[in-house]
Amino acid sequence: MLTSYLVRCPHPDCRWSGCLLPHEHLEAWRGALPDCSETMFECPRCRRSWQARIVGDDVVPLPLELVESN
Ligand SMILES: [Zn+2]
Numbered sequence: 001m002l003t004s005y006l007v008r009c010p011h012p013d014c015r016w017s018g019c020l021l022p023h024e025h026l027e028a029w030r031g032a033l034p035d036c037s038e039t040m041f042e043c044p045r046c047r048r049s050w051q052a053r054i055v056g057d058d059v060v061p062l063p064l065e066l067v068e069s070n
Helices: none
Strands: 005-008 017-020 037-042 049-055 058-061
Touching: 005 058
Parallel strands: none
Antiparallel strands: 005 017, 037 049, 049 058
């Protein structure tokens, strides 16, 4: 079942917040990690994606990969 989550874009120059559906579930390629529900969100403002971990009804953003340098 798809559920939307209240999230905030972690990119410091954006900080968009709102409800989003998870972009992609990562369990498929991460293997069996029953207590670890990681997913991706894509920001509708800056069009960048980030990973987050879903813990109950909360979304905990994972640290941004340092692929985007200032
Ligand atoms: Zn953003």
